[in-house]
Amino acid sequence: DAGITQSPRYKITETGRQVTLMCHQTWSHSYMFWYRQDLGHGLRLIYYSAAADITDKGEVPDGYVVSRSKTENFPLTLESATRSQTSVYFCASSGSGNSNQPQHFGDGTRLSIL
Amino acid sequence: AQKITQTQPGMFVQEKEAVTLDCTYDTSDPSYGLFWYKQPSSGEMIFLIYQGSYDQQNATEGRYSLNFQKARKSANLVISASQLGDSAMYFCAMREGYNAGGTSYGKLTFGQGTILTVHP
Numbered sequence: 001d002a003g004i005t006q007s008p009r010y011k012i013t014e015t016g017r018q019v020t021l022m023c024h025q026t027w028s029h030s031y032m033f034w035y036r037q038d039l040g041h042g043l044r045l046i047y048y049s050a051a052a053d054i055t056d057k058g059e060v061p062d063g064y065v066v067s068r069s070k071t072e073n074f075p076l077t078l079e080s081a082t083r084s085q086t087s088v089y090f091c092a093s094s095g096s097g098n099s100n101q102p103q104h105f106g107d108g109t110r111l112s113i114l
Numbered sequence: 115a116q117k118i119t120q121t122q123p124g125m126f127v128q129e130k131e132a133v134t135l136d137c138t139y140d141t142s143d144p145s146y147g148l149f150w151y152k153q154p155s156s157g158e159m160i161f162l163i164y165q166g167s168y169d170q171q172n173a174t175e176g177r178y179s180l181n182f183q184k185a186r187k188s189a190n191l192v193i194s195a196s197q198l199g200d201s202a203m204y205f206c207a208m209r210e211g212y213n214a215g216g217t218s219y220g221k222l223t224f225g226q227g228t229i230l231t232v233h234p
Contacts, residue, residue, distance in 0.1 A: 100166050102161045105158065
């Protein structure tokens with residue numbers, strides 16, 4: 001089915017470990033985004049990508065790395081996980097950066113760092 | 115500065131009644147979009163409705179409508195004939211026009227959300 005999928009849905013890991021969250025979309029959307037959702041902060045942008053091989057930082061990029069070698073995939077890597085990165089992570093995509101384009105979200109990854 | 119403000123942390127409504135969820139925004143960009151998303155307890159983010167800054171009429175999508183008052187910078191969501199399945203967190207979000215070389219990069223800026231509970 002067409003859409004945007006995230007994996008895994010749930011992940012528990014330990015501080016200092018590297019963990020990668022996957023995001024895959026089948027719409028061939030140019031723009032992809034990673035947000036984190038925390039109580040009291042709503043959703044905050046971590047990184048975004050305007051096209052394959054074009055990525056840039058959002059509001060809270062520290063401790064995260066992204067890549068986009070293919071249009072349909074946008075993985076997010078925590079290089080050395082910290083407890084403060086425990087959160088729910090959402091990937092989103094849209095056809096363009098125009099203000100009239102909604103972003104469509106994956107189901108989220110709930111990440112716990114012990 | 116807070117760009118999207120949702121002042122109602124929680125709202126209660128009786129089934130079959132209408133409810134309005136408030137949202138105010140702040141931007142100097144003449145081109146922007148306003149979106150409402152629903153997040154049920156299962157966690158996914160569901161796009162509900164969109165209003166463009168240049169749209170002359172209020173947006174409607176089924177039981178959802180948007181009361182857009184541009185001069186007041188408000189974009190309230192109205193849900194008519196509430197159903198038990200409407201119980202969820204609702205987020206207002208704004209997307210400013212893409213500004214090449216600037217900082218908007220088409221991101222969504224979210225409010226803090228309003229938890230809606232529908233009573234039978």
